[in-house]
Amino acid sequence: MKALGARPGRLGRIVLSQAAWTVGAGLAVAVLLALGLGWVLGRVAATLPLVVEAFSVVRVGVAAALLGALGAVSPLIRVSRVDPATVFRR
């Protein structure tokens, strides 16, 4: 994409949007699995209830989004150093 003229800002937005999709979908999967686990635990170990609280989901979601964004954007530093011509030669 960079070799085709995409600016670093555009690349950053693309990578961040991919991170947001991955974290968002991952969070949705995790919440559904946690609710399912809570349902199962409620039947097999009633003294050990699992309660999924909205505050916990928000806290974990925000932290995951920040760390995910950091993890996703950091490889772009390598991209910024790549000469587009070398990409075409590969």
Add this chain to the structure above:
Amino acid sequence: MTKVAGVPIGRRNLFSERRRTFLGIAGVGVALLMVLALDGIFAGAMREVSRYIDASEADFFVSQRGVRTMHMSSSSIPLAAVERIRMLPGVRWADPILYDSGAVTTSEGRELTYLIGYAPGGRGGPAPLVAGEEPGPGEIVLDERAADTLGLGVGGRVESLGRSWRVSGLTTGMTNIVNSVSYVPFDDFAAARGLDGVASYVLVGSETPADALAGRIESATGLTAQSRARFSAEERQRVKDMSTELMQIMTFAAFLIGLAVIGLTLYAATLSRLREIG
């Protein structure tokens, strides 16, 4: 270059190789599940430890001045104060209870418990009863899970407060990760502990659940009065502060590990697409 919105390009690129994308989502999902599950177990345990208070009919809990919890607390109130509370405007009913933490023991084992002494027929007792009946003299009501662990049913015998009790009934929902709740008659509890003319707490029902009543009770008696919600929150905070450091450490460790996994998953995912991006 034609101006194309960044998000659709990113999404198209992301889902162009579905297996890679779904593995990334699964990695993030499992890491988040670990954090949410430990958070949820911690929250669930905290909710259960105040179950006796939350399930009570009382709008207010009155305790010795300065005592704000039941867990790891000792409260002593003269029974004369109960009469003064009953006379206050806005008070519908006021019932004393005795409280101590201890254990119920049989030859099968030992279960930690909160022991509640209450006047059978009054408030503060077991609700609901799933088997048997309220305790008469020399009788005790156990939580069904504690009874099951001890291999007991109605009619069985347990040791507690330094004497033997016959199990008259079973309640439910009162066993948590820390202990359970057991109920005996107020007078038997007082006799076993050598107490006379005192209660540990007074449960108060109000005509209208107004916070102003707590202030009136405190002014009239010099005791501490808290709404059920306040008392419950104080109880959970006390247990959290004193008993669950290990769980807090585990939860925090899971949080850090989960975030590290997510950061690395997305780092690896972006690296694997670097050629498309570059």
